[in-house]
Amino acid sequence: MLLPDQFYSGRKLESLVENQTSYAVSNAELHIFETHQLAEKVVLQFDQPVLASMIQGKKIMHLQDHQAFDFLPGESLILPSDEIMCIDFPEATMNNPTRCSAMSISEDMIQEVINVLNETVPRADGADWKLMDYNFRFTNDVGIYQIIQRLFFLFTENHPNKDMFVDFMLKELIIRVLRANYHEIYTKDTLSLEKDNRITGVINYIRENLSKSLTIADLSKRAFMSESNFHRVFKNETGMSPIDFINNERIKLATSLLQNPDIKIKEVFALCGFDNRSYFNRLFKKKKNISPGQYQMKVNRESLRQAI
DSSP: OOOOHHHHHHOOOOOSSSEEEEEEOSSEEEEEEEEOSOEEEEEEEOSSOEEEEEEESOEEEEETTSOOEEEOTTEEEEEOTTOEEEEEESSOOSSSOEEEEEEEEOHHHHHHHHHHHHHHSOOTTSOOOOOOOSOEEEEOOHHHHHHHHHHHHHHHSOOTTHHHHHHHHHHHHHHHHHHHHHHHHHHHHHHTSSTTOHHHHHHHHHHHOTTSOOOHHHHHHHTTSOHHHHHHHHHHHHSSOHHHHHHHHHHHHHHHHTTSTTSOHHHHHHHTTOSOHHHHHHHHHHHHSSOHHHHHHHHHHHHHHHHO
8 A cells, every 4th residue: 555645745754653644524534654663552542433554564453352463564454433552563664664544434424324325235134234343454455455545645635625535435435344344244253153164274274375386176175175165165155266365365465575675576476375477466466556566666665765
């Protein structure tokens, strides 16, 4: 995820830890936080629901009733209003700052969208759509990624119709996030039906072996299923095909690796389990709307700009 040039030309760097640049419209606020040195136990809290999205670097998040977890580029986190975040910055430096966005959205707008969904597109399980009252972390899909990227531009743009433009994009974002959350709940409920669910075991194996060759034949054997049955069950339980799931996990890993300006593209696609650089490039661009090389150069350029 990349910040527009107008952000850098307009912001002031006044603090090395969670330097905040904010933009406001009628129904939302966008805050960009930058940290340029190692720090621990930095506390943040918002009085509105917040969508936090990692842009660059790494945070370790400590949330109430949750184990600490790494928060990485390509991931977003929905936080309910008044949630207290305690954050560590284990890798932040002047040349490689940690950057994250926090978008607070009016609860009235969220409820308006929810009411429309309940009236026009009810949930398949018969329950009502509702505002999340818990933390929901997810990997951005292509649609959510592009909306957040567009919102970065709109918030920082000086346009007389900015409020209207942002409102349109926020409504789509709310719908996509609610649907992603619904799918996540369904997946977790399904995977928890059996303590030793075979698909759960395969998912863990995939995540631990992304650099290796992962074939449907091998994965179906690990699940003790035929290939056709494995494909059907995997898609029913996760919402995507095994190949799409593997590729999503590999691109997520690649996005994190490309934060390092010294790593070579050929090293990245090999570490992520891709045999073909051309295929890796096409898939990365399809999912992130930018090539791996362009993404790494832009991240590196932003870091150099900060060092000057």
